[in-house]
Amino acid sequence: MSFPAASGRRRPVTQEDVARAVGVSRTLVSFAFRGAPGVSPETRDAILEAARRLGYRHNVLAAGLASKRASAVGLYLLDLHNEVYADIFAGVSEALGDGAHRLILGVTDSPSGSGRAAADSLIEARIGVLIAATLTDPDAYIRELTQTVPVVNVARRVPGVDSIYSDDRAGTSAAVSHLLGLGHTRIAHMAGPPHEGHLERRRTYERLMVSAGLEPRVVPAQDYTQEAAERAAHALLAAPERPTAVFAHNDELALGVREAAYALGLRVPQDLSLIGYDNSRLARLRGIDLTSVDLHARDLGKAAGEAALERLAQPEAPAMERRSEPHLVLRASTAGPASS
Amino acid sequence: MSFPAASGRRRPVTQEDVARAVGVSRTLVSFAFRGAPGVSPETRDAILEAARRLGYRHNVLAAGLASKRASAVGLYLLDLHNEVYADIFAGVSEALGDGAHRLILGVTDSPSGSGRAAADSLIEARIGVLIAATLTDPDAYIRELTQTVPVVNVARRVPGVDSIYSDDRAGTSAAVSHLLGLGHTRIAHMAGPPHEGHLERRRTYERLMVSAGLEPRVVPAQDYTQEAAERAAHALLAAPERPTAVFAHNDELALGVREAAYALGLRVPQDLSLIGYDNSRLARLRGIDLTSVDLHARDLGKAAGEAALERLAQPEAPAMERRSEPHLVLRASTAGPASS
DNA sequence: ATGAAAGCGCTAACAC
DNA sequence: GTGTTAGCGCTTTCAT
Numbered sequence: 001m002s003f004p005a006a007s008g009r010r011r012p013v014t015q016e017d018v019a020r021a022v023g024v025s026r027t028l029v030s031f032a033f034r035g036a037p038g039v040s041p042e043t044r045d046a047i048l049e050a051a052r053r054l055g056y057r058h059n060v061l062a063a064g065l066a067s068k069r070a071s072a073v074g075l076y077l078l079d080l081h082n083e084v085y086a087d088i089f090a091g092v093s094e095a096l097g098d099g100a101h102r103l104i105l106g107v108t109d110s111p112s113g114s115g116r117a118a119a120d121s122l123i124e125a126r127i128g129v130l131i132a133a134t135l136t137d138p139d140a141y142i143r144e145l146t147q148t149v150p151v152v153n154v155a156r157r158v159p160g161v162d163s164i165y166s167d168d169r170a171g172t173s174a175a176v177s178h179l180l181g182l183g184h185t186r187i188a189h190m191a192g193p194p195h196e197g198h199l200e201r202r203r204t205y206e207r208l209m210v211s212a213g214l215e216p217r218v219v220p221a222q223d224y225t226q227e228a229a230e231r232a233a234h235a236l237l238a239a240p241e242r243p244t245a246v247f248a249h250n251d252e253l254a255l256g257v258r259e260a261a262y263a264l265g266l267r268v269p270q271d272l273s274l275i276g277y278d279n280s281r282l283a284r285l286r287g288i289d290l291t292s293v294d295l296h297a298r299d300l301g302k303a304a305g306e307a308a309l310e311r312l313a314q315p316e317a318p319a320m321e322r323r324s325e326p327h328l329v330l331r332a333s334t335a336g337p338a339s340s
Numbered sequence: 341m342s343f344p345a346a347s348g349r350r351r352p353v354t355q356e357d358v359a360r361a362v363g364v365s366r367t368l369v370s371f372a373f374r375g376a377p378g379v380s381p382e383t384r385d386a387i388l389e390a391a392r393r394l395g396y397r398h399n400v401l402a403a404g405l406a407s408k409r410a411s412a413v414g415l416y417l418l419d420l421h422n423e424v425y426a427d428i429f430a431g432v433s434e435a436l437g438d439g440a441h442r443l444i445l446g447v448t449d450s451p452s453g454s455g456r457a458a459a460d461s462l463i464e465a466r467i468g469v470l471i472a473a474t475l476t477d478p479d480a481y482i483r484e485l486t487q488t489v490p491v492v493n494v495a496r497r498v499p500g501v502d503s504i505y506s507d508d509r510a511g512t513s514a515a516v517s518h519l520l521g522l523g524h525t526r527i528a529h530m531a532g533p534p535h536e537g538h539l540e541r542r543r544t545y546e547r548l549m550v551s552a553g554l555e556p557r558v559v560p561a562q563d564y565t566q567e568a569a570e571r572a573a574h575a576l577l578a579a580p581e582r583p584t585a586v587f588a589h590n591d592e593l594a595l596g597v598r599e600a601a602y603a604l605g606l607r608v609p610q611d612l613s614l615i616g617y618d619n620s621r622l623a624r625l626r627g628i629d630l631t632s633v634d635l636h637a638r639d640l641g642k643a644a645g646e647a648a649l650e651r652l653a654q655p656e657a658p659a660m661e662r663r664s665e666p667h668l669v670l671r672a673s674t675a676g677p678a679s680s
Numbered sequence: 681a682t683g684a685a686a687g688c689g690c691t692a693a694c695a696c
Numbered sequence: 697g698t699g700t701t702a703g704c705g706c707t708t709t710c711a712t
Contacts, residue, residue: 014689025699030691040697057488060464061404062689065704080426081621089420089447102461105445107429121442124400148397226621255625262626281421281566285595286602287627354705365683370707380681402705405688 013056021050033058060102064126072102073308074122074130074149076115079224080107082252083280084297088133088154091301095309108134116141123149129308132156133301135198135224150311154304155295156198157321162311164304164322166295168200171326172247175275175293176208178328179245182336184273188217188236188243190253192224201249201277217243221253229256230263237264237272244273244337251276251283251292258290258333269335279329289332296324353396361390373398400442404466412442413648414462414470414489416455419564420447422592423620424637428473428494431641435649448474456481463489469648472496473641475538475564490651494644495635496538497661502651504644504662506635508540511666512587515615515633516548518668519585522676524613528557528576528583530593532564541589541617557583561593569596570603577604577612584612584677591616591623591632598630598673609675619669629672636664 015029022029024043031039032047039047050056064070075092077085089105096103106122108115115134122130123145132142133154142158145151152162179187189205192198202218209216219236221228229248236242237260248254254276261272268274276283279294303322311317355369362369364383371379372387379387390396404410415432417425429445436443446462448455455474462470463485472482473494482498485491492502519527529545532538542558549556559576561568569588576582577600588594594616601612608614616623619634643662651657 012689016689026690027692027699028697031698034691038697043697055488057460058464059405059466059689060461061401061466062704063691064401065399065405065706066689066691068692068704080420080429081423083421083423086420093447098457105447107433107445117438120397121400124398126399126401148395259626282622282625285622285625285628286599288625352705356705366706367683367708368681371682374707378681383681399705402688403707405690406705406707408688408707 012059013051013054014059015056017054018047018051018056021054022046070126070128071100071312072104072125072127073305073312074104074106074125074127076106076108076119076122076130076132076134078108078115078134078136082224082250083282084155084250084278085133087280087297088301088304091298091303092131092154092305092308093301094298095302095305101309101312108136119145128312131304131308133304135192136195138195150315152304152307152311155297155300157200157323160319162307162320164300164307164324166300166324166326168326169204171277171293171295171328172201172204173208174326174328175247175277175291176205178291178330178334179247179273179275180208180212182245182273182334184243184245184337185214186217186241186243186337187214187245187247188219190229190233190246190248190257191218191220192249192253193222194220205247221249221256224250224252226252226256226259229253230260231256233257233260234263237261237266242272244271245275245334246272247275249277251278251280251290254290254292255282255288258288269333271338273334273337275328275334283329283331291331291334292329293326294329295326299324352399353391353394354399355396357394358387358391358396361394362386410466410468411440411652412444412465412467413645413652414444414446414465414467416446416448416459416462416470416472416474418448418455418474418476422564422590423622424495424590424618425473427620427637428641428644431638431643432471432494432645432648433641434638435642435645441649441652448476459485469651471644471648473644475532476535478535490655492644492647492651494640495637497540497663500659502647502660504640504647504664506640506664506666508666509544511617511633511635511668512541512544513548514666514668515587515617515631516545518631518670518674519587519613519615520548520552522585522613522674524583524585524677525554526557526581526583526677527554527585527587528559530569530573530586530588530597531558531560532589532593533562534560545587561589561596564590564592566592566596566599569593570600571596573597573600574603577601577606582612585614585674586612587615589617591618591620591630594630594632595622595628598628608673611678613674613677615668615674623669623671631669631671631674633666633668635666639664 019026019029106118129150131152157163157165206216221232276292279292283290283292359366359369372384446458469490471492497503497505546556561572616632619632623630623632
C-alpha cells in the first residue's frame, strides 16, 4: 500500500471561514449553530449550507472555553467488563437525549484501584457534573470531588451527595431470606474488597445471619472481577466445612464462585446454592440460570442522568436522594441443602 | 437532607493564580507542568507545591485550543454490552500508558445504527487520531472520516486506511472446516446486518460451503445483539429442514442462537452444534462452553493503540496494515450431527 | 532561566 | 437582525 493515509487533510474550517463565505459576522454563525434567537431564517439556512459545504466542525474545546458554564456530563465507570456499567451508560445516555449535553466517559484502568485518574481526566475536561458509578472509592473521596464538581452517585449512596441507589438492605434481605427459607445454615458471603465504601450488602447479610442464630462468613475478593472471586472462593469451597450456599455481592463475583465450584467438582445448585446481584445478562443465560437480585441498572442510569441535568440547572439545591426497590429473580442456582 | 450539595465550589484555579502565588510568570507554570526544559528545579518544586495547595486543575480545553497539534486519541466503540469492546479498550489503554495522550471514548447509541454521532463528537473534541472499532459503518464512511482525522481500524480492514485486524478468512475456515470434519452438511451462518462493510466471514463461509458441494444458508441478524440473533434464529431452527450446525459471526450472536435453540427444546451440541467468534468471557463460562474463534481482542487493541501513536507522529506515512492469526478454541458446543 | 505578548476558535455582552 | 469587541485559560514563539 502506498496511499498516503493522511491524504488531503488541511487546516480545520472555523466559524470565521463560514462567516466569510456567507458574508456575515462570526457571531451570526455562532448563533445559527446553537439555534439562538435573532437570526433570520434565510441567513440561518445560508450559514448552515455553507458550513456543510466547507466541512465545518464545531470545536468543543473552543466553545467550552469561551462559555462560562460547563454543560458536559462526565460518567465515571469502574469496569467495562461488567455489563452493569453498560446498562448504566445506556440509561444515562437515554436521559440526556440528543440534546445539548455532551456525555464524556471515564473508565478506571484497573477494577481494583481507585479511579482517581479517570475522575481527574473528566474534571480536566471541564465537565459540569460528574456521574460516579464506582464501588472502590471511599465516601471521603467522593465528597472531596464535590468540592470541585457536582457529583451524582449511581447505584451507591453517599450521604450529603446526590445519590440514585437501590435499596441494598431489601435486596440482600430477599436473597438471604430465600436461602434461609430453603433450609441453609452455612451461608457465606462473597464480598468485594474490604477497603470500599459500599458495605450495605455485607452488613445486612451479617445482621441477618446473626439474628437467625447463624455464624456469618464473609470472604472478600481482591477486586470486583470474576477471576478474583474465583481465587477467593477456591479456598472457601475446598475446606471440609464448606458452605452450602453463597450470596455474592454481584453477578460478576457469583460467576467466579460458580467457576470455582465446578472446578472442585461441586454442582450448582445440588452441592452449592448461589445468589448473585444485578440480574445481568450473564445471570439470565441458559446454562447459567443464576438467581439474582435485580437492581434495574438501566433505570438507575436513567434516573442518574436526569438528576445530573437537574443538578446542572440548580447547582445550589440541597442534595437529593432517590432510592428504588430491587427484586429477587429466582432461577435454577438455588435449592435446599444436600441432605448430608 | 439540607446540605447544599454544592458547598463551597468557587472559581477554578488557573495557572495565573499559581504564578501569582509563587511570584513567577504564567509561562513558567505552564512549562513546569509539562516537564519542559528550562525551569530550575527550585522554581519547579515551588510551582508544583503551590498548585497542589491551591487545588489547581489543568484545563484540557484551554490547553487543547492553544496547542497547535491535537494529541488526544479517540476510541469509537460499537456497543458496551459486548465484552470484546472492553477488551479492545483495555488493550488501547495499555498501549497509551499513562503518558501524554488522553483517551476519549465515543460509544454508538444503538448497536444497529451507524455511529456517526459518536464519531462526530470525538472529532469535535479535536482528537489527533481516531481508533474505530465498529462493524456497522460502511467502508466509505470510514474513508470519509479520514479526510478529517487520521483513522486506525481495529478488528476490521479498510483498504487504504490503517488497519489492525485478524485474519477472518483463516478463522472462518478453521470453524467451518471443523464442522465439516464432524460430518455436518446443513451448516448455517448467523451473520450481522446486511448493510455492513465487514463481510469476510460470511463470504468465506459461502465459498467453503460451495466448494464442499453444500448449500450456504446465511441468516442476517438485524443488529449485533444477542436478542436480534435470537429472533432471527427462531425461524431458522423451527423449520423442518433446520441446520445441524450454526457458525455465528460472533459470540454475541452465537448466544442468541443458543437461546433460541434451547427455547425450542433443542440441545447443544446434541441437536445443534454451535461456533462463535471472539472467544469472549461468555464463551468460556462453564455451562456455556462455546467453541469459538479467538481473535485476541486485547492484543488487537494494544496494536491499535500503538499504531495510533505512530500515526500521530507520522501523519503522512503510508497506510499500514497488521494482520494477526486467530485460532479456534474447541469446547463443548460442537459434536457430530445426530444420526437421524 | 525567565518573561512578554500573540493568538487558538469560540461565546456573550453590548451596541447599532 | 446584525456586527463589534472582549475575553475564556492555555501554549508558544521570541526576547531578555
